[in-house]
Amino acid sequence: MKEATQLNHAPKVRTTPLPSGRAIPVLGQGTWRMGEEPARRQAEVAALRYGFDLGMNLIDTAEMYGEGGAEEVVAEAIADRREEVFVVSKVYPHNATRRGAIEACERSLRRLKTDYIDLYLLHWRGDVSLAETVEAFQQLKETGKILEHGVSNFDVSDMDEWMALLGGDEVASNQVLYNLAHRGIEFELIPWSRERRIPIMAYSPVAPNAQVQKKMFNDRNVKSIAAEHGATPAQIALAWVLREPDIIAIPKASRPEHIRANRETLDIKLTVDDLAKLDKSFPPPKRKVSLEML
Numbered sequence: 001m002k003e004a005t006q007l008n009h010a011p012k013v014r015t016t017p018l019p020s021g022r023a024i025p026v027l028g029q030g031t032w033r034m035g036e037e038p039a040r041r042q043a044e045v046a047a048l049r050y051g052f053d054l055g056m057n058l059i060d061t062a063e064m065y066g067e068g069g070a071e072e073v074v075a076e077a078i079a080d081r082r083e084e085v086f087v088v089s090k091v092y093p094h095n096a097t098r099r100g101a102i103e104a105c106e107r108s109l110r111r112l113k114t115d116y117i118d119l120y121l122l123h124w125r126g127d128v129s130l131a132e133t134v135e136a137f138q139q140l141k142e143t144g145k146i147l148e149h150g151v152s153n154f155d156v157s158d159m160d161e162w163m164a165l166l167g168g169d170e171v172a173s174n175q176v177l178y179n180l181a182h183r184g185i186e187f188e189l190i191p192w193s194r195e196r197r198i199p200i201m202a203y204s205p206v207a208p209n210a211q212v213q214k215k216m217f218n219d220r221n222v223k224s225i226a227a228e229h230g231a232t233p234a235q236i237a238l239a240w241v242l243r244e245p246d247i248i249a250i251p252k253a254s255r256p257e258h259i260r261a262n263r264e265t266l267d268i269k270l271t272v273d274d275l276a277k278l279d280k281s282f283p284p285p286k287r288k289v290s291l292e293m294l
């Protein structure tokens with residue numbers, strides 16, 4: 001693995017602007033299922049650091065992942081490079097009350113060993129009123145504990161509700177399931193978000209589960225496009241998510257060869273013909289479908 005000292009020379013990943021004007025890298029690293037086993041911790045820290053060395057300086061985590069364990073892994077990975085990394089974390093819906101969200105954020109900050117989170121999201125919509133959550137998020141922003149706030153697993157109607165609340169229109173991003181096999185958001189949510197310049201952050205962009213992974217990676221068109229580009233099917237799947245400038249992808253990879261492969265996808269330019277073939281294998285939605293989530 002490369003050493004951290006190479007960070008300053010790491011090739012930059014392209015960015016997209018958040019509504020505030022801040023730039024966010026379009027390719028980051030997920031941490032779901034990290035921080036669950038102490039025996040794997042050092043390997044997980046090393047994996048994230050390797051990703052940073054390659055320029056993937058966006059980390060997605062959550063208080064839910066490993067019940068705080070993933071945030072502790074992130075803390076170790078970013079310790080000597082906090083300023084270079086864009087950290088996203090998420091609050092559990094049941095903690096997202098006016099007071100609970102502030103306390104949850106403070107716990108996350110302690111685990112992350114930092115004094116601010118770049119982007120703090122409501123993990124999914126629960127029973128707590130959205131007004132309470134936005135109020136807490138605004139307060140966290142005013143006190144500098146978070147720089148931006150946003151949501152996850154929100155469909156258009158949820159976004160409309162959120163945006164109508166005081167401060168809700170400062171929403172920075174919506175993190176949702178999006179990959180070749182889950183294209184439902186193309187019908188309404190992506191156009192809606194694009195019109196308002198709110199970037200979509202695509203989770204599970206490579207392999208939401210073994211079954212979908214098999215379907216994607218064994219698809220005839222995916223395989224032939226991969227062969228033409230000298231790439232792997234996983235790289236084609238990820239390059240497809242990254243084909244638009246305003247979509248952010250946060251694949252999770254623990255194996256160094258996967259981390260490197262993911263970074264290299266930014267150099268893959270899918271052709272119009274490639275995209276048409278992928279549409280044949282994984283058709284875009286023809287009507288509104290309910291937002292899918294994992």
Ligand code: NAP
Nearest residue numbers: 030031032203204205206207234251252253254255258261
């Ligand atoms: P994913 O990133 O699409 O897929 C992860 C799996 O794909 C791992 O098994 C990984 O293997 C493998 N992989 C990664 N890159 C690969 C490559 N280049 N070639 C072959 N295999 C590759 O799925 P995910 O972890 O579900 O989603 C990514 C992140 O999104 C999560 O970690 C989490 O941060 C976030 N997320 C958010 C929500 C939400 O509700 N907001 C829900 C789900 C996920 P190895 O680990 O063995 O390298």
